[in-house]
Amino acid sequence: MASASTTVDLRSDTVTQPTPAMRAAMMAAPLGDDVFASDPTANALQEKIASMLGFEAALFVPTGTQSNLCAILSHCGRGDEYIVGQMAHCYRWEGGGAAVFGSVQPQPLDHAPDGTIPLAQIEAAVKPDDAHFARTKMLALENTLGGKLLPFDYVQAATGLAKSKGLQRHLDGARLFNAAVAQAAQTGSDARIEGRRIAQCFDSVSVCFSKGLGAPIGSALCGSREFIARAHRIRKMAGGGMRQSGLLAAAASHALDHHIDRLADDHALAQRLADGISGIDGFIVEKPQTNIVFVDLEGPAKAKSAGLMAHLAEHGVLATGLYKLRFVTHLDVDAAGVDRAIETVRAYFKN
Known part of the structure; x- marks a missing residue:
């Protein structure tokens, strides 16, 4: 062996293990109590990722699963539903958390071979405003999905359709920057620009720092200030208030500065x-x-x-x-x- x-x-x-430079950034990070919103390093990370992706605010959370849970429960209430792909992480691989903790029903749809959900299927899945049905409130997409880059014109079309139906739009962008790098290779643009273009198609975006970016722990949920305020309450209920979380936020911030390209x-x-x-x-x-x-x-x-x-x-x-x-x-x-x-x-x- x-x-x-x-x-x-x-x-x-x-x-992945933290690089020596990342460990040094963690050890040097000024700390406070993030539950009191007084950890300067966590606050700086939240401002950085929100600004990078074009949102008003962000929330640092321990995991991508908790980030998606906070998003779904902030967009949807008991008796609501969200449209999602059969192989999407927030439906298939997160223990049914939205249904278990929030009584939010998923409406899973089959993917096309390229990872997209056909637009006609999305439109047909939106329920009428009738007491017999759960209230359709949100469309969730994932990019990348199983390593596949969702075509940008599809992302625009799907989120545009959702908006026209009055639905909120959430992106599980656990590997958003992998998608951004791949999209930048197609367009000849910068990965940060492409990441922002993808993100701006959505009302909320979850980004994972502990996958390809190489941080040891953590994700961020981005959205409007009002949305993040709701998510903050859910994070507290879910046990995601981590006190001196700046130690981990410093690793995530270092990853954003050095590990995207x-x-x-x-x-x-x-x-x-x-x-x-x-x-x-x-x-x-x-x-x-x-x-x-x-x-x-x-x-x-x-x-x-x-x-x-x-x-x-x-x-x-x-x-x-x-x-x-x-x-x-x-x-x-x-x-x-x-x-x-x-x-x-x-x-x-x-x-």
Whole structure:
């Protein structure tokens, strides 16, 4: 078994360790009590991310799950519903929190192959104003979704449709800056400009700092001052008031200053990985758009797949296989690590 120091961990971009510069920023951060809104570093982070994305205010929270929960419960009340994709994180992977804690009903819809929800399906899902139905209050999109960049013209059209129906619009932007970097590569623009363009299609946006940006903990929820005031109350009820949270906010702020543009490196490594494992008999490798590589197994590969995860772990390569084989590149993975992962996968199926 490989040691932790030699392991190539491709399970998720949440596994990163703070860089030395990030640790120094954390240790130097002035602290206060964020529950009293007196932590200067947390306050500065909230102002920074709100300004960056074009919102009036922001709220620093421990997790993306709590950020989405605060958003949904701030937009919707008991007996309301939100329209969302079947594979969206805030529906499928967050324990049903909006329904459990807020009595808010999700209305999940199927995705098209590119990750979008067809506009006709969104429109048809909006309920009439009738006592037989939950009140449709919000559309939730996710960008990136499973590593896919939602086309910007689609984002504009879907959020425009939602607005025309009187719905609030929330973006789970856990990997918003991965989307922004990918979109900037298409437009020749700057990732920060593209991030703001995406965000401004929505009434609220959740951004995760502990994924590709490489901070150890934390997300931010952005919106209007009135909306953030409501979310602040929900954060308190959910146990998200973290007192001297500036220690963590400093890491997030450092990530915003230093780790956005480097996401392009992760995207390039994901493509390198995809290219390296393509051609294995029975491997259906989805072309990555950002930092996530998905693989479907069929035929010979599927028949032999039972021991794959153990083989990878034995040789110091970690991945996930919850519903597909998934590899995620990030700050702590380099080209040598990706090449080692490729060699390990190929050796298993060769033998």
